Amino acid sequence: MxxxxxxxxxxCAALTLGSAGCFMPKDDAGVGENxxxxxxxxxxxxxxxxxxxxxxxxxxxxxxxxxxAAACDxxxxxxxxxxxxxxxxxxxxxGKCVTCHGVNQxxxxxxxxxxxxxxxxxxxARFDNIAQSPFIQRGGxxxxxxxxxxxxxxxxxxxxxxxxAADESAKTQCAQLQALGGGTGGTSTGGSTTPAGPVVKLAxxxxxxxxxxxxxxxxxxxxxxxxxxxxxxxxxVFQNGYLITAPKVTTGTNPVHVMGIRVAVNGTVDPxxxxxxxxxxxxxxxxxxxxxxxxxxxxxxxxxxxxxxxxHFEFDVLEAGH
Numbered sequence: 001m002x003x004x005x006x007x008x009x010x011x012c013a014a015l016t017l018g019s020a021g022c023f024m025p026k027d028d029a030g031v032g033e034n035x036x037x038x039x040x041x042x043x044x045x046x047x048x049x050x051x052x053x054x055x056x057x058x059x060x061x062x063x064x065x066x067x068x069a070a071a072c073d074x075x076x077x078x079x080x081x082x083x084x085x086x087x088x089x090x091x092x093x094x095g096k097c098v099t100c101h102g103v104n105q106x107x108x109x110x111x112x113x114x115x116x117x118x119x120x121x122x123x124x125a126r127f128d129n130i131a132q133s134p135f136i137q138r139g140g141x142x143x144x145x146x147x148x149x150x151x152x153x154x155x156x157x158x159x160x161x162x163x164x165a166a167d168e169s170a171k172t173q174c175a176q177l178q179a180l181g182g183g184t185g186g187t188s189t190g191g192s193t194t195p196a197g198p199v200v201k202l203a204x205x206x207x208x209x210x211x212x213x214x215x216x217x218x219x220x221x222x223x224x225x226x227x228x229x230x231x232x233x234x235x236x237v238f239q240n241g242y243l244i245t246a247p248k249v250t251t252g253t254n255p256v257h258v259m260g261i262r263v264a265v266n267g268t269v270d271p272x273x274x275x276x277x278x279x280x281x282x283x284x285x286x287x288x289x290x291x292x293x294x295x296x297x298x299x300x301x302x303x304x305x306x307x308x309x310x311x312h313f314e315f316d317v318l319e320a321g322h
Contacts, residue, residue, distance in 0.1 A: 082166035083118055086159040096147050106275040106298045124271060127164040130157060134272045138301065143240040200318040202231065204310040211237050212307060220311065226320050228252015231313065238299050245297035247276055249283045250290035256283045258293065260316030263300055265309055270300040282321045
């Protein structure tokens, strides 16, 4: 048994997998006998690839470049198991977050599909500062929903801390495996890429007063820095937040390329408002009355004084197309 196999067995033993459930790399083929692949956005690109899905970069290893990735899949699967048995078990329980965030309300961190729930939850966990995680901030706010309130904060905090510990342990172990296996993985900041260049910010606009006295949505519209082009959304009050739908671009004489849209309330981007971040659209010239870029909507948080709230949008890319 070579050193790489010995380390793999030791790590599996530490994770209480036992040799039967452990991925065992072969001496010569550079391919494991038993692999399990999970797409986990928080840990970056696959070993020996470009790592572009996580915004990072890596160089492929030599003969052993496939070893680290496959072994790491087995280790990372244990992080998913911790997530499943703690945080996910709580939010997916009947009467909890699953009622909305397991159906059609973004972010969909409580959906039935475990892998999707993991990947939708990871960017919001805020392992760098769990107390500032939207799960703690929103979950502890009794105005957000009937299942929320200060009483659940200790439980959510402990669950996120357990998930963080498992994630950090997996990263450490994978780094050791990658060093021995010859490959290196890409880096990630939550599983999304942001193109290089300055973010384009639209001006702040005060929330329309009419939405606080009506159940109907109002339209907010901005002139874009491209001749004849506008951006608009529909907004209405939803519980203690704002439901934002129908992001639309209308063009004049130039086509418009728009990519990665985020919403900010009172100057701060809402970390849970991720529905429009996947937008990457080229709207042809002369498109009027415009094209709705995303069919689904999202809910962002109001402030304590919503009548004075200001909203603006930010774009990774907003430019004249070709």
